[in-house]
Amino acid sequence: MTPDLEAVEVLLAVDELGSIGRAAERLAITQPAASARLRSMEARWGLTLVERSARGSHLTSDGRAVAGWAASVMDQVTAMNAGLQALRRDHDRDVRIAASLTIAGFLMPAWLGALRGQRPDASPQLAVVNSAEVIERLRSGTADVGFIETTDLPEDLATRRVGTDTLAVVVAPGHQWATRDSPVTDAELAAEPLVLREPGSGTRRTFDAALARMPVVALEAGSTASLIGAAQAGIGPAVVSARAVRGHLDRGELVEVETDLDLRRPLTVLWSWDRRLSVTAEVLLLIATGKT
Incomplete structure (x- = not known):
């Protein structure tokens, strides 16, 4: 059986203060609750730990023995609680x-x-x-x-x-798609060597799902900056987030190509x-x- 630490707290407070009422006040509980904890502990172990009288309460010889053992235990509990609180603060x-x-x-x-x-x-x-x-x-x-x-x-x-994001197909101003009036079809995209993110990226998964066929890859890169640079250098059309090329489009460094693909994707x-x-x-x- 494991001692009830809340009852032990009451016992130690009674030993120090000489009153169940004052012990309850220190522990921020009611006097009936404090008395109930002591009675439960006494019943569980078959011992009388506290003598109660109109003049106050004091520990029996058994109670003093238990209090002596309990003091060091409660010091360890206090230290453990402090450690747990510190760990939780660090975690949070x-x-x-x-x-x-x-x-x-x-x-x-x-x-x-x-x-x-x-x-x-x-x-x-x-x-x-x-x-x-x-x-x-x-x-x-x-x-x-x-x-x-x-x-x-x-x-x-x-x-x-x-949120939601949209991919854009972008080309250098000199690319043949830069001045076309009609959307680029999925068949044209599938036949054109493209500049793409690596398999496993969200950009690549979204594009592959929209295209529904294996693309021809001119270059695979793990960074958006590399894709944009490759498109500007004329290596091929790049598929990137529209957010990433907004400034390049505004400055005329790249041209967005209209397609017939749904290139929207959720952000999760x-x-x-x-x-x-x-x-x-x-x-x-x-x-x-x-x-x-």
Whole structure:
């Protein structure tokens, strides 16, 4: 049998203060509750630990023996509680984020700024990886929350939409598609060597699903900047987030090509059902979903 620590607290307070009423006041409970805890402990162990009288209460010889043992135990409990609270505070400051390229580059900075405003002691860690790697990090427990840019959502993770993005097919001003009046067809896109993200990225998954056939690849790259540079150099049409090329389009460095594909994609936050989120992670979720 394990002693009831709440009853032990009452016993020690009675020993120090000489009154069940004053012991109850110190512990912020009612006197009947304090008396009930002592009676329960005495009944459980078959001992009389406290002598009660109109002049006050004092411990019996058995009660003093128990109190002597209990003092060191309660010191250890107090130390353990302090350690647990410190661990929880550290955990609640932390959040390990895995985000795919577009979200990390164009949305995450504002979200992290808002997070800093609400939780100045937050300690976020951001890893920029493709959507497939985001999912793997969540499954392995090396990320707390993840953000991806694909319609292919895992069923074993919790998900919530945080926005929508659209891909753009862009070419250099000198490309033959730059001045055409009609949309480029899926057959033309499938036949043209393209500049694309690597398999596993949200951009590539969205484009492959929309095209519904294997594209011809002129270049695969893991960064948006590389895709944009390749398109500007005339290597081929690039498929990138429209957010990423807005400035290049405005300056005339690239031209967006109209297509007959649906290149919209959801932006989604994910986390594991099985792991408790820190307070910082929960605040970040609310910020990303527009609920704070």
